[in-house]
Amino acid sequence: MSVMTVGEGAGLYEMVKGIQRRYEADGQPRPELLYVDRGCCGADYRIFRGWPDMPVRLDVWHFMRRLARGCTSTEHQLYRFFQRWLSACIFAWSADDQNQLIAANRGEQRDQGIAETSDDVILKHLGKSSIARHCRRVTRGMEETIQLIGDLLACLDGEGGLDTIGVPLFDSDRVWEIWDSQQRHIACLQDPPDVQLYTKIGELVKGGITLPVYRRARGSTSPESFHLHMNRFIPGKFMSYIT
Numbered sequence: 001m002s003v004m005t006v007g008e009g010a011g012l013y014e015m016v017k018g019i020q021r022r023y024e025a026d027g028q029p030r031p032e033l034l035y036v037d038r039g040c041c042g043a044d045y046r047i048f049r050g051w052p053d054m055p056v057r058l059d060v061w062h063f064m065r066r067l068a069r070g071c072t073s074t075e076h077q078l079y080r081f082f083q084r085w086l087s088a089c090i091f092a093w094s095a096d097d098q099n100q101l102i103a104a105n106r107g108e109q110r111d112q113g114i115a116e117t118s119d120d121v122i123l124k125h126l127g128k129s130s131i132a133r134h135c136r137r138v139t140r141g142m143e144e145t146i147q148l149i150g151d152l153l154a155c156l157d158g159e160g161g162l163d164t165i166g167v168p169l170f171d172s173d174r175v176w177e178i179w180d181s182q183q184r185h186i187a188c189l190q191d192p193p194d195v196q197l198y199t200k201i202g203e204l205v206k207g208g209i210t211l212p213v214y215r216r217a218r219g220s221t222s223p224e225s226f227h228l229h230m231n232r233f234i235p236g237k238f239m240s241y242i243t
């Protein structure tokens, strides 16, 4: 269900009440988990007051965009590298899933008479989309992520973040100020332990091993695509961004 409103914050209360009434009327339990792009924690606003025990998480893409505001430009040569590593500071591939995928590919190579290669070489050739089909990602936990992001920022601050013409990736004061204020949300990025975030939608046999095919339910990618679509189909001179 999608609801389009002209307001945010308190402007959404009636819409939220309506959703909760529909769940109640239908005898459905509350959703297991809610992803938001703001207002994840703290006392500013929790609009889903009717479901006080529902876990609320911050969408990782939005969190990454907040940190990216500390960059001098999204066109900087190191910007994409920074975003990729930021994501890797938050998520790790499930080692079991990855080992199974490697074993399947090694089996396939053996069947084709190809000489054995290392795990790293196999992973490199697989590409991200193939890994994402068969492997689940898990959050690394608060402590590790705080440490890794701090290290990444330190590594790309100053000298390490200069491009070929000497432009720094970060506005140094700004990026550390943002990190100071955003660190408390690392807790809001962690997967709740009891919620199943992947659905198995199929399987395929490779190298004699049956591999599951997964679909991810984490985050707010599908509403984001819808926002992008709305942004394009609603004509308007001043509209450039909808969140």
Ligand SMILES: [Zn+2]
Residues within 6 Å of the ligand: 039, 040, 041, 042, 058, 184, 185, 188
């Ligand atoms: Zn938060």
